[in-house]
Amino acid sequence: MAREVSTGRKALVTAVAWGIGLLIFFPILWTVLTSFKTEGEAVAPHPSFLFFDWTLENYETVNARSDYLLHFWNSVVIALGSTLVGLLIAIPAAWSMAFVPGRRTKDLLMWMLSTKMMPAVGVLVPIYLLARDTGLLDTRVGLVAVLTLVNLPIIVWMLYTYFKEIPGEILEAARMDGASLGSEILYVLTPMAVPGIASTLLLNVILAWNESFWTLNLTAANAAPLTAFIASYSSPEGLFYAKLSAASTMAIAPILILGWFSQKQLVRGLTFGAVK
Amino acid sequence: MGEIALSQVKKSFGGVSIIQGIDLTIADGEFVVFVGPSGCGKSTLLRLIAGLEDASSGTIAIDGRDATRLPPARRGLAMVFQSYALYPHMSVRKNIAFPLRMAGVPKAEQERKVEAAAKILNLVPYLDRRPGQLSGGQRQRVAIGRAIVREPAAFLFDEPLSNLDAALRVSMRQEISELHQTLKTTMIYVTHDQVEAMTMADKIVVLNAGRIEQVGSPIDLYRSPVNLFVAGFIGSPKMNFIEGAEAARHGAHTLGIRPEHIAVAEGGPWKGVVGISEHLGSDTFLKVEVAGVGTVNVRAGGEVALRYGDAVALAPQADKFHRFDATGKAL
Numbered sequence: 001m002a003r004e005v006s007t008g009r010k011a012l013v014t015a016v017a018w019g020i021g022l023l024i025f026f027p028i029l030w031t032v033l034t035s036f037k038t039e040g041e042a043v044a045p046h047p048s049f050l051f052f053d054w055t056l057e058n059y060e061t062v063n064a065r066s067d068y069l070l071h072f073w074n075s076v077v078i079a080l081g082s083t084l085v086g087l088l089i090a091i092p093a094a095w096s097m098a099f100v101p102g103r104r105t106k107d108l109l110m111w112m113l114s115t116k117m118m119p120a121v122g123v124l125v126p127i128y129l130l131a132r133d134t135g136l137l138d139t140r141v142g143l144v145a146v147l148t149l150v151n152l153p154i155i156v157w158m159l160y161t162y163f164k165e166i167p168g169e170i171l172e173a174a175r176m177d178g179a180s181l182g183s184e185i186l187y188v189l190t191p192m193a194v195p196g197i198a199s200t201l202l203l204n205v206i207l208a209w210n211e212s213f214w215t216l217n218l219t220a221a222n223a224a225p226l227t228a229f230i231a232s233y234s235s236p237e238g239l240f241y242a243k244l245s246a247a248s249t250m251a252i253a254p255i256l257i258l259g260w261f262s263q264k265q266l267v268r269g270l271t272f273g274a275v276k
Numbered sequence: 277m278g279e280i281a282l283s284q285v286k287k288s289f290g291g292v293s294i295i296q297g298i299d300l301t302i303a304d305g306e307f308v309v310f311v312g313p314s315g316c317g318k319s320t321l322l323r324l325i326a327g328l329e330d331a332s333s334g335t336i337a338i339d340g341r342d343a344t345r346l347p348p349a350r351r352g353l354a355m356v357f358q359s360y361a362l363y364p365h366m367s368v369r370k371n372i373a374f375p376l377r378m379a380g381v382p383k384a385e386q387e388r389k390v391e392a393a394a395k396i397l398n399l400v401p402y403l404d405r406r407p408g409q410l411s412g413g414q415r416q417r418v419a420i421g422r423a424i425v426r427e428p429a430a431f432l433f434d435e436p437l438s439n440l441d442a443a444l445r446v447s448m449r450q451e452i453s454e455l456h457q458t459l460k461t462t463m464i465y466v467t468h469d470q471v472e473a474m475t476m477a478d479k480i481v482v483l484n485a486g487r488i489e490q491v492g493s494p495i496d497l498y499r500s501p502v503n504l505f506v507a508g509f510i511g512s513p514k515m516n517f518i519e520g521a522e523a524a525r526h527g528a529h530t531l532g533i534r535p536e537h538i539a540v541a542e543g544g545p546w547k548g549v550v551g552i553s554e555h556l557g558s559d560t561f562l563k564v565e566v567a568g569v570g571t572v573n574v575r576a577g578g579e580v581a582l583r584y585g586d587a588v589a590l591a592p593q594a595d596k597f598h599r600f601d602a603t604g605k606a607l
Binding site: 123165169170172173174175176177179180183186188191192194 | 374
């Protein structure tokens with residue numbers, strides 16, 4: 001039943017919603033604005049919000065000092081690579097958990113999720129040593145492997161939830177129609193789960209793009225993605241706020257644009273099955 | 277060819293025994309209906325034949341070949357599911373062609389077979405639609421089309437009509453019977469609806485609690501049920517069961533008589549009072565409280581004008597009594 005809402009109340013709720021939205025967005029806006037200031041203005045005791053001398057000097061400096069394109073490309077390879085490899089492993093895993101569950105499937109799912117509850121730094125040393133001894137330190141392959149494993153529980157969980165919504169009879173029909181296990185997954189399950197797989201892919205690209213613990217600790221120069229590029233401007237000494245802001249803006253812009261265009265898909269994917 | 281032979285087939289899930297040793301032979305071209313109350317194991321038995329479940333023990337032979345351990349795809353059977361189980365992302369054409377595509381049939385031949393099946397099932401105008409754009413009856417026809425293009429050894433139907441409304445159910449029932457006449461392929465059909473079983477089957481298998489109660493032609497089961505369960509399950513409305521002095525007088529523990537074998541007649545031996553009367557036009561169903569016998573359902577002619585509280589005399593046909601012993605077996 002629709003409740004009666006007065007215009008005044010509507011205006012108030014709208015204003016509060018916008019207020020909260022702006023509050024959350026403000027740090028990003030501030031970063032972007034700071035990136036166009038001089039270092040002096042960036043640390044001024046009474047900083048000006050919009051009325052300062054707009055300059056591109058920070059971007060020029062950052063581009064001259066470091067190889068943005070290399071870091072950007074590393075980020076793309078690591079984010080996409082780890083997500084695609086993760087999907088390749090997670091689709092069959094989620095298939096088996098959703099359609100032929102055993103007595104321990106629920107426990108297995110919980111155990112997988114529990115690995116996300118552990119602080120990453122707890123396994124830094126063993127993973128660092130493993131990466132060093134296998135020659136995977138500061139390589140894209142090494143980071144793809146680590147990020148695949150780190151995000152795998154989330155990928156499996158998301159796909160498992162989507163697959164649960166698909167009636168098992170359709171897969172049985174495929175089996176009766178002569179489909180092998182591979183054909184069943186390739187021609188029937190995957191096309192039916194496209195919305196779920198797409199939002200899983202998007203979310204994991206974003207997670208991997210923003211992941212900074214492993215990317216900072218396992219890279220030096222060659223495989224360093226944009227997270228390392230930002231970190232290189234966060235120095236305890238000297239005035240680097242504006243340059244740090246410029247680097248941050250350049251690092252988050254691609255993923256922000258991707259998120260903007262895919263927000264419909266993301267929201268639909270994340271609320272999938274919640275309302276039916 | 278499609279002869280299917282089950283021998284001592286058993287199935288249990290966890291510790292619970294669902295199918296308790298089934299022996300059954302289905303001849304090539306036969307229309308066999310598995311019927312029974314929900315939970316009796318009829319769908320499980322069908323899924324065992326299909327290969328969607330593995331038998332715990334026993335053997336399943338298709339055309340004399342042991343198929344017990346074969347995966348569903350290699351048994352040469354086609355199945356129509358209750359929920360239709362169409363592929364929602366494919367057009368009707370692709371749905372019907374899917375088994376052919378999986379079998380590696382050349383494109384041209386796929387196309388020809390799909391067209392032929394669509395013609396039989398009146399689906400030609402819908403070939404390029406998605407399942408979501410079809411009505412329930414049309415979806416069921418697509419599911420049947422997907423089954424017939426494979427030219428299977430046998431068709432398996434798992435309650436295919438239970439999602440349809442009553443009128444559509446009757447016409448689809450007739451379509452499936454006609455299809456059987458045309459194709460002459462073995463069909464195994466699972467239902468809980470004894471009317472479907474009676475109208476479609478060459479042979480009915482009545483199942484209860486994972487066991488076969490009786491196998492026979494519809495008329496055999498109607499005329500000579502071997503026990504109380506079959507007597508009560510086959511026939512609509514249900515057979516009346518009478519115990520006590522009246523049964524003892526006929527030398528039985530339980531006496532059975534079908535509602536259609538009791539006439540409303542002046543001077544009949546059973547005197548009673550009408551409780552509920554249902555006038556259907558063609559028939560009138562009366563619930564009569566008979567002194568010394570109990571509540572008796574009677575199927576009378578459509579013109580009978582008896583109402584609640586009227587006194588009535590009933591005459592059961594003496595040669596239509598079924599007599600059962602204390603364990604429920606027919607005498």
